Amino acid sequence: MSKAKFVEVREKWKIRPSVLGILKSMKAVAEYNFHSRPTTLYPFEKNKLPEAFRGLLGYDIEKCIGCGACVLACPNNCLYRRPGPKTEKNKPGIYIAFEPTHCLFCGLCVEACPPVSGALRHTHAISFVTTKKKVLWDPWEWAAMTKLIDEMGWEFDAIDYDRVEHLVKQKAEEIKKALEENATGAKK
Amino acid sequence: MDALLLVLIAVVSTILAFAYGGVLDLITIYLERKWWGKLMQRYGPTHVGYAGLLQLIADFLKYLSKELFAPRRAFKLFYYAIPLILIAVISMPLILIPLDYVALSGIQGILQLFGINVHLTKYAASKLISQAAPGIGLLGYVAVVSVTIPLMYVLAWSQSNKYGALGAFRTVLLLVTYEVPFLIAIASVAALGGLDFYRAVEYQKSVWFVILNPIAALVLFVTLLAESERPPFDHPEAEQEIVHGWNVEYGAGEFILLYGLYLYTKAIYASAIITTLLLGGWLGPAIPGIPVALTNAIWFTVKMIAVFLLFIWVRAALARPRVDQILELGWTKMLALSILALFISLAVKVWLV
Numbered sequence: 105m106s107k108a109k110f111v112e113v114r115e116k117w118k119i120r121p122s123v124l125g126i127l128k129s130m131k132a133v134a135e136y137n138f139h140s141r142p143t144t145l146y147p148f149e150k151n152k153l154p155e156a157f158r159g160l161l162g163y164d165i166e167k168c169i170g171c172g173a174c175v176l177a178c179p180n181n182c183l184y185r186r187p188g189p190k191t192e193k194n195k196p197g198i199y200i201a202f203e204p205t206h207c208l209f210c211g212l213c214v215e216a217c218p219p220v221s222g223a224l225r226h227t228h229a230i231s232f233v234t235t236k237k238k239v240l241w242d243p244w245e246w247a248a249m250t251k252l253i254d255e256m257g258w259e260f261d262a263i264d265y266d267r268v269e270h271l272v273k274q275k276a277e278e279i280k281k282a283l284e285e286n287a288t289g290a291k292k
Numbered sequence: 293m294d295a296l297l298l299v300l301i302a303v304v305s306t307i308l309a310f311a312y313g314g315v316l317d318l319i320t321i322y323l324e325r326k327w328w329g330k331l332m333q334r335y336g337p338t339h340v341g342y343a344g345l346l347q348l349i350a351d352f353l354k355y356l357s358k359e360l361f362a363p364r365r366a367f368k369l370f371y372y373a374i375p376l377i378l379i380a381v382i383s384m385p386l387i388l389i390p391l392d393y394v395a396l397s398g399i400q401g402i403l404q405l406f407g408i409n410v411h412l413t414k415y416a417a418s419k420l421i422s423q424a425a426p427g428i429g430l431l432g433y434v435a436v437v438s439v440t441i442p443l444m445y446v447l448a449w450s451q452s453n454k455y456g457a458l459g460a461f462r463t464v465l466l467l468v469t470y471e472v473p474f475l476i477a478i479a480s481v482a483a484l485g486g487l488d489f490y491r492a493v494e495y496q497k498s499v500w501f502v503i504l505n506p507i508a509a510l511v512l513f514v515t516l517l518a519e520s521e522r523p524p525f526d527h528p529e530a531e532q533e534i535v536h537g538w539n540v541e542y543g544a545g546e547f548i549l550l551y552g553l554y555l556y557t558k559a560i561y562a563s564a565i566i567t568t569l570l571l572g573g574w575l576g577p578a579i580p581g582i583p584v585a586l587t588n589a590i591w592f593t594v595k596m597i598a599v600f601l602l603f604i605w606v607r608a609a610l611a612r613p614r615v616d617q618i619l620e621l622g623w624t625k626m627l628a629l630s631i632l633a634l635f636i637s638l639a640v641k642v643w644l645v
Binding site for chain 1: 609617
């Protein structure tokens, strides 16, 4: 089967040393004027990643229902439950903390996350660099990091966490404040 | 008309021809790198300047900043002198081929756009030469190309490198082989329009010679491709077999002289000769609002670059055959075709008269 295919392709591109062969090869070359290039100018152009690319985990804190299914699914135990303000969506008031330095990027937590919630996803951030031995994100910090990746266009890039840590902390406080304002207790 | 003024204007026109040739060199090398890359699904130069336009200048500066180096066994005098002599010899056709006429005509057209009417083109050095001795332009080019054969031999010997020697011997083989059909093809074109460039262009007012005698055009194209050592006839510098052929030992400024200037000026002469002898030279449809002198320059440049693009296309499409196959093509097929072309153009001449 494969041999037949090979012969077929070879017959198609067989070029004889004659005027016709020269014309055929010139036509074949001219066709490449209308092809797009398979490579990109990487640092200046963004690479196209596949849709199912498993990058750094992203957490949408407003969608989370606090069921804890992801914590049970995680093989590395890098997700933790954390108490927080109770909102209408998140009735038990449980949020997920994340330890990115232990993460396997396996995506089991994303599969485990129920469709009602859909809080977990993979971002397109390729790599995550830090000098610290252990990074443990509180839920708001994790949500802040996810938002920053989307807003600042850090997709496809390596993230130097030591440089952006203050940004994350700042954003995390805003998110926590917004959550406390929306909490069910605060409304009454 | 003072003799002194005549000499002065001739010198100025020569310098203008140099400038025109240099600009064409830059344009064609950039186009070659960019379009050849596109045909190979690469990018070509992208970073220096807009879309890599200044890459060539950056490369030149880089080569010039390198140390001039000679191998221990090389014969230093010839090793350093021959590239300079080659450049001196190969820049002679700049005023034999009407490149200075085109440059002057372009300047005259631009001056006419601003309302200054001067007749510059009659002072072009190539025109003065062709008036004094008609036909010296074309024959002079052939002679200059022949002079490069012994120079190549000396170059190979002075390097004392076997790859350099092989490359130079291949150059000599190619030049000797393709000189014969080249001369006969030129004779067949000259049978139609005379040996003089200016008269040949005048004859093409009604119909281009490429239409009257396509076989001569084919032979002239292939032989000029071979003489300018462009692929698929790049045996002298076959990168994969003999590293870089006759310029293997050279680096720094000498490499620019040999590779950037010598080879590419030869290719530009090839496209200029094809343009003037076969494609109607600077003749072309008038562009409204632009004086004739400027349209002449524009059409000549456009045609030359189009011929050079054809060179690039052939380079991208064809692989390099064996040396014996190339020699066989030259001595049998091209020779036969060139003789056929001579008969065809004689028949056309008789039929037209």
